[in-house]
Every structure is written in C-alpha cells, then in structure tokens.
Amino acid sequence: IKINRRHMFVFCDYVASGRSLQFIEEYILREVLPCYGNTHSTTNITALQTTLFRQEAREIIKNGVNASEDDAVIFAGQGCTGAIRKLINALDLKDPPIVFT
Template identity: 55%
Template sequence: TYVDYIASGRPLKCFEQYIRQHVLPTYSNTHTEVSYNAQQTSLFREEARNIIRECVNAMDDDAVIFTGSGATAAINKLIHAMNLRTIFQRKGLTVFVGPYEHHSNILPWREIKAR
C-alpha cells in the first residue's frame, strides 16, 4: 500500500490514526539509537523494510532502499547510483515515458537531457 500521496490528497483515516497513536508518541531520528524513541523509530523502519521485502518476494540479495521525498528523490538516487547522467550524455540514450507518467517521474530525465 502506497501511503505517501500527501501532495495530492489526505491519507486514509486508518493510516492517520495508526501514525498518531503508535508512531508519533515515540517518533525520533533513525540515525541514532541512544534513546528509546530513536530505537523504536529504527524498529518501525526495519519492520517496514521487512514487510516490503515479503510483499515483493525479495530474495536475500535484494535490497529495499528508502529514498526520502517521493518519486523524484527515488529517480535522482537511481540516476546518481548508476551514474546514468554520464552514460546518457556520452551515448545519447533515450528514456521513453508514457502519457500517464507523473510529472515527478519525468523531471529528472528532462534535466539530464538539458545538461
């Protein structure tokens, strides 16, 4: 279930309620585990990672990577990790997008072409 669609609408009430009751009371930074709250937030993140792994039948050598702020951040991370900007500029490759692509999916590819 994709929950992060705040840019276009409110989440389902059951998600809001769960976050309000179970996540926000102990919400903290995941980059440290020196406090109970940080440990709990890290556990939530790892639990989410495991749920996603199960839902997509991920193998042991597959990775679930949280990318931050939506599709644009995910595509930018992919472009950087695979050095696609350099590859596209050297070889003049083409990315095909369909008529139903979200604008946030198209922008990173257009930026590569513009450079």
C-alpha cells in the first residue's frame, strides 16, 4: 500500500480487522448511508429502512450458512471477541476459560 511517493507498506493483519474495500465503501456511501437511521427508533423512515437492512443481512447470513428456521443469527459487535464473550455469557460460565483471539 502506498502511503506517499517514497513510502510503502504491506498490511498483514487481516485476522481481526482488515483494510477497507473501496467498492464496498462506495456501495455503503451510495446505497446505505443516505437512508441510514437508528434501529431503536420507530418514528421515521430511516429507522425502518435500517431495520430492514439488518433483517435482510440476517437472512443472507442464515442462507449462507444453511441455517434452519430454528437457528438464530446474533449480531455481537466487537468482531470475534464480542461473539466469544456472548457465547461465554450464554453458557453461563462462572469461571470463563482463557480465550486467545
């Protein structure tokens, strides 16, 4: 990746968070952000649209992993670490194991 005319670097830390992809960023800028709103609100059209985006994303993921109607897709936030913490809490582990992510 070129930083300026004289300096370049190679980004190798794609495990937790990678570099942005320009075509995805452009899609979000063009298609999502103009109608993005708070999903916890019910009083405006942007909140409804964002809720629909989230529901659609959940269905895309369910289809992608061949989940059944009995399975749930839970968005955890904070990447893999957030998902592991949610799992540890859901299992009600009193003495959580040491987990390296």
